[in-house]
Amino acid sequence: MKKQPTREKLLDIAFEEVYINGYTATSVDAILKKASVPKGSMYHHFKSKKELVLAMVKERLFPKMDAFFKYEIKEDESITQSFRDTFLAVSKNRLLVTYGCPLYRLMVELSATDKEFDAVLSTKVNEMKEGIKMMLEQGIALGEFDKSLNSETFATYMLTSVWGILSLSPSLSSSKTFLIQSQYILDSLDAYKIRV
Amino acid sequence: MKKQPTREKLLDIAFEEVYINGYTATSVDAILKKASVPKGSMYHHFKSKKELVLAMVKERLFPKMDAFFKYEIKEDESITQSFRDTFLAVSKNRLLVTYGCPLYRLMVELSATDKEFDAVLSTKVNEMKEGIKMMLEQGIALGEFDKSLNSETFATYMLTSVWGILSLSPSLSSSKTFLIQSQYILDSLDAYKIRV
DNA sequence: CTATCACTAGACTAAATAGTCTAATTGAGT
DNA sequence: ACTCAATTAGACTATTTAGTCTAGTGATAG
Structure with missing residues (x-):
């Protein structure tokens, strides 16, 4: 089983967490912990929490809706x-x-x-x-x-x-x-x- | 103009803030600042943020809906x-x-x-x-x-x-x-x- | 083999957060 | 005026927050 690229994993977990708990109630640390990704990696791929969630919206949420x-x-x-x-x-x-x-x-x-x-x-x-x-x-x-x-x-x-x-x-x-x-x-x- | 009792003022401001920003995104400090009420007063009347908002729901939100x-x-x-x-x-x-x-x-x-x-x-x-x-x-x-x-x-x-x-x-x-x-x-x- | 660069790692910081504590003040009843 | 409880006041604490920083690691191209 090939390891999922960090960025993709972060988007997946961000989708789950934000969907269920909402944006404000979801902490960056919670996402990192669930994804087992260190902070530095996340901030290498995304410049902020907001950027991560906006990317998640575009690359996960929207495609899911399109499929539906x-x-x-x-x-x-x-x-x-x-x-x-x-x-x-x-x-x-x-x-x-x-x-x-x-x-x-x-x-x-x-x-x-x-x-x-x-x-x-x-x-x-x-x-x-x-x-x-x-x-x-x-x-x-x-x-x-x-x-x-x-x-x-x-x-x-x-x-x-x-x-x-x-x-x-x-x-x-x-x-x-x-x-x-x-x-x-x-x-x-x-x-x-x-x-x- | 008689001064509004602290508890009532807190409920009013809590309604406005929570309505517009949501529960999580509204901080206790923000409510206190807007209401010009010190922290001790609030925690005298309510044992937590959640209690304050639950009281606001029952004593402000619900009556407003009933009126409508x-x-x-x-x-x-x-x-x-x-x-x-x-x-x-x-x-x-x-x-x-x-x-x-x-x-x-x-x-x-x-x-x-x-x-x-x-x-x-x-x-x-x-x-x-x-x-x-x-x-x-x-x-x-x-x-x-x-x-x-x-x-x-x-x-x-x-x-x-x-x-x-x-x-x-x-x-x-x-x-x-x-x-x-x-x-x-x-x-x-x-x-x-x-x-x- | 090595130089390079994308990525990882996580300790660290500054700000914000909910909540506590003790002392001061107020107001109502006597 | 005095007492006592209710309330106010805000400094303080412990935790969590988003975000920074620097050192390391690993893969890849020359």
């Missing part, structure tokens, strides 16, 4: 079904259901007080919104949804409400209830469905 | 309209639209890692969910909504998605967009409305 949300529609599938698939996948992910969306958690903690984090994180949120918007527009173009569907505002609604539902999961609900709540989002989309 | 969400239906108003009224009130509250719901922010930060906070906060969330549930049930009883409306799951959906939408406001949207997003929640409720 594909914004592509399978040939034989409706857009609605493809959203349903994503919700189902989310509900099956233990970490997501236990701790909520890591991107969202970081935003709630940092966006209001740190411009740099806010810029990075909200760019991704916007990118995801655009992805959903595109799918909705494709649905309109393909005659699945009515033209009256506002793809921009509905995409924002979908993204923010899903994350909201997910983030209260740990306290309110189990994995099953996420699916039930998210169904209401699909219901509101259903109102724009063209019937044949 | 009344769960009562005006004589000449539909349940739907009464939800709409609440959303409108939220959208007009500068702090809420800028920083999101303070209860929700604290939950996202602490619920996963602190049992005590989780217990206190999620009790309130459940109380609020019950309030909404009651209103929905009243709506069913009064013939406004169809019996097929699941008041329990829909109440959870409303609460969690509103907070989700609200918490991304700072990065994604302005006060106006909160109203637009929340309209979709009312749309999904509309599906259960009995037409005359």
Whole structure:
């Protein structure tokens, strides 16, 4: 088993720790201890805690989210079904259901007080919104949804409400209830469905 | 102008600081400085930072939320309209639209890692969910909504998605967009409305 | 083999952190 | 005015924090 490069190991552990404990509550020392990496090594690769976490966001968090949300529609599938698939996948992910969306958690903690984090994180949120918007527009173009569907505002609604539902999961609900709540989002989309 | 009792002043300042910066990122010293209260006074009234913030949650945060969400239906108003009224009130509250719901922010930060906070906060969330549930049930009883409306799951959906939408406001949207997003929640409720 | 350079190692520092301690002050009741 | 408890005051402590510094190590190219 080849030894994992220090930088990569630090990003992995930083993701786990920051995801669960938050940015402020995670100490550099805790990351170093868990990763068994001496301080000098870390500060050789990253100039500060913030740089480490920003790199983690870009090289771990974002790719993980990209893997989850594909914004592509399978040939034989409706857009609605493809959203349903994503919700189902989310509900099956233990970490997501236990701790909520890591991107969202970081935003709630940092966006209001740190411009740099806010810029990075909200760019991704916007990118995801655009992805959903595109799918909705494709649905309109393909005659699945009515033209009256506002793809921009509905995409924002979908993204923010899903994350909201997910983030209260740990306290309110189990994995099953996420699916039930998210169904209401699909219901509101259903109102724009063209019937044949 | 009578001098505000130390304990009350500490609770007020603790609310402001923790709301905006979060629990971990708010230092006891920062609260003391802003409140112009010496350390000894604070530790006379509260045995720890955590006790102070828990008291703040019970004596400031919760009452503020209670004042906002009344769960009562005006004589000449539909349940739907009464939800709409609440959303409108939220959208007009500068702090809420800028920083999101303070209860929700604290939950996202602490619920996963602190049992005590989780217990206190999620009790309130459940109380609020019950309030909404009651209103929905009243709506069913009064013939406004169809019996097929699941008041329990829909109440959870409303609460969690509103907070989700609200918490991304700072990065994604302005006060106006909160109203637009929340309209979709009312749309999904509309599906259960009995037409005359 | 050796010079070089990227990386490792961890002791160290300065600042910030939550919390303690003892003495001074205040205010309410007698 | 006196007593006593509640409160204030802030210097102090122990710990943790992010970050620095210098010496060493190991791999690689010439």
